Amino acid sequence: CASRRSCVGGPGQGQIHGQARPRTEERPAPGSRSAALYVHWPYCEKRCSYCNFNKYIPRGLDEDAMQRCLVKETTTLLKLSGVQRIDSVFFGGGTPSLASPHTVATVLEAIAQTTHLPAKAEVTLEANPTSSQASRLAAFQGAGINRLSIGVQSLDDTELQLLGRTHSVSEALRTLEEAWRLFPGRTSVDLMFGLPAQQVEPWLRQLQELLSLCDDHISLYHLTLERGTLLFAQVQQGTLPSPDPEAAAEMYQDGREVLREAGFRQYEVSNFARNEALSTHNWTYWQGGQYIGVGPGAHGRFVPQGDGGSFREARIQTLEPDNWMKEVLMFGHGTRKRVSLSELELLEEVLALGLRTDIGITHQHWLYFEPHLSLWDVFGESEEVRELQSQGLLLLDHSGLRCSWEGLAVLDTILLRLLLQLQNAWKNRPPPTFKVTESGAASQSGDSCFRYSLD
Template sequence: MAVRGLRAGLWAVRPRGTGCAAGLRSDSEPSEPGPQPAGPATAALYVHWPYCRKHCSYCSFNKYVVPAVDEAAVRACLVRETQTLLRLGHVRSVTSVFFGGGTPSLAAPHTIAAVLEAAAEVAHLPAGAEVTLEANPGSADPTRLSGFKAAGVNRLSLGVQSLDDAELRLLGREHTAAEARAAVEAARKLFPGRTSLDLIFGLPGQSREAWARNLEAAQGLCDDHLALYQLTLERGTALEAQVRRGVLPEPPEELLADLYLSARATLAAAGFHQYEVSNFARKVSTSTLCPQVRRSPSSPTTPLSYRAPAAPTTSPTGGPSSSWAWGRGHTAASCRGERAAACARHACRRRILTRGCGRLQEVLALGLRTDEGVTQQRWGFFSPRLSLEDAFGAPGEARELQERGWLRLNGRALRCTPAGLPLLDSLLPALLCQLRRRWNAVEEEDGGGRASR
């Protein structure tokens, strides 16, 4: 059968250089134009399993429901893609691995093991590196979970989504609330302290009381990590079509805000710390590569790019003039991935260069999602010429947001306040515009100085 939509995504940080590491590129692996790395690189690896048993009513991710999966062919593609991307990225060490989907818990444990072994053959994969697998309760029985643990998985992200049977039916999930509880209990025994639960709020017709009951049930069931996602009615999904036709009510913005804010307050009272827009943890269970990586990835070392349906990215040191990154978009065509694997190449469809202000916009957008924000050190790593104070301390949109109490800029970082974090999507456009203006002004000043010299 055709292998569809397979991909491995790579995000890394590496020093700029002019040399190319010997033995890491074959004739069939195209080199990147521009500067090549000379020193070591670390990277976070995302591996996508695109198959599901059914289409959930809300999901618009790259996924396929097929009668049967030729897992040997899938495994060969993922192994080849993983090794090729690590080599193209000149990666020396993989800090974390995330298996997303789709439903990666439908994969055989030895497929997961093969990908991890392939990564370890090309780069150093430390024994303590976080290896996360997304799992649906319907494919998370104790035997399968034990197999994944033996394969090298040490953290589980369970797509519970709701603990209410009526809501699960609305979402098109294949499991029941009872099956979700059983899966969580089994996962916690195998991955104690490293089992995360996903919940969705803002469903059509969902009340404050129903959401409060869901959250209370999840707290009593969960380990030390919860991920809360507001439902997005994506065009082309069954749920969006029902809302658009008036079959289901569209949740009002005021209610959505209340559900999010009440959840934050409830979890804070229960000892959970909000370390990212959607992620809450107690004790030390924060994830180094949290579940939203497939949408807006982040890692402890560097801000990252992501382009659908996939984009492995590398990021060097240096300022705006030397800061560059290649994003690779992969094809979702039915047989390209299989052919590419057979030819010992890769399924890269196109390469996209991100540099200068584009990189800083990513630093800003991704950094502000976290509780630490965009630190002075991280910003300076990518922008030695335009400081955070120069970009956002002068009169303008950022100053107004600070006066409203939504943004804070000090000697340590630029970050959203607790009041501003829920408004991040609304705040970003103004901040990005201000950054672009300040960047252009610095470029003009530098250009004028060079011309005069």
């Protein structure tokens, strides 16, 4: 994959056949009339040793057919969602820089013809250095891309080989230089840490070197050994040593310090920006906004208003590209599974995602999703919260609920305790009446969480 990120009929579209950058400290949660849009390009030159994303090595790829299906599903899901504006578009994968600029331009044109796509909307492309030569990057810019996310991952050729990356350090540096020239202030780079046998000081030197070359956005990703990957098997078999968790924790802490001293704001657990170069698209995820997933295996979260729906749904598209294309041609989209989110499930997502950011969850933002149970109601009398506050890890005040800088580093531990507190508060709240919130959550009156799936 180009980076460590990725997110995603019948007689009627709702049936199932056979997931501009923020300029202020808080942006209102996108309402039911706007959304972000993610496009998944499932193909790669080869499979990296650590990656378990939905990706395929193409054999005789018919890009025109894939392009037509991406356009068709984009149009179908946009109409189904009923959104009037797309705030951002993200081409992820896989390695979307392997797609032709014409495919990117055609998808963007389909979006603009179906709904409003502002001229200054953020449009990001994940790029791999081996498929991002200068002329190609310029062509993507001409197609409508205005932001790049470059999967550098390491500035050590031995580590790149370990990860199964197809580029070298010199290729990565050339790509960064060209990207900076074409997309000043709009280029993000990824750096991984916590690799087998990786040492703290050499990794910090990589980060310092990257700082001298990069633009205004850096993502630091901790390697996760995923079952089914080559790297997982090598560690299990003893061919490679297990990553050292203490060394990884030190890399993360020291890396945060280095970036803070360089003027970067840690606006999310893994993401750092200066000069307000936050990712608008990812910010939508973390603020609990709607997003539409297009392409094989893409995830989405939106209310299917165009089909008369009132509840927000978690949706996933068919994984395998050939099957997905057949379903798109037959039904207009390849949605394989959709689950209506209950109000509690939506609140759990708002809590888990919002606390990943440095601003956390404001009172106003929380009340947008749950107007009858405030943050004070849920957490104000909690001994757990008081303990976390006394440890300097969590803040609950007039602004809202958020982790401290120290707390962001141990969010997983904090979140488990807060989710349990939310569930208990929800269980003990006054009996609700059936309603649909403005955010598109189904209430918990009776068993209002209905599910559709095709296994």
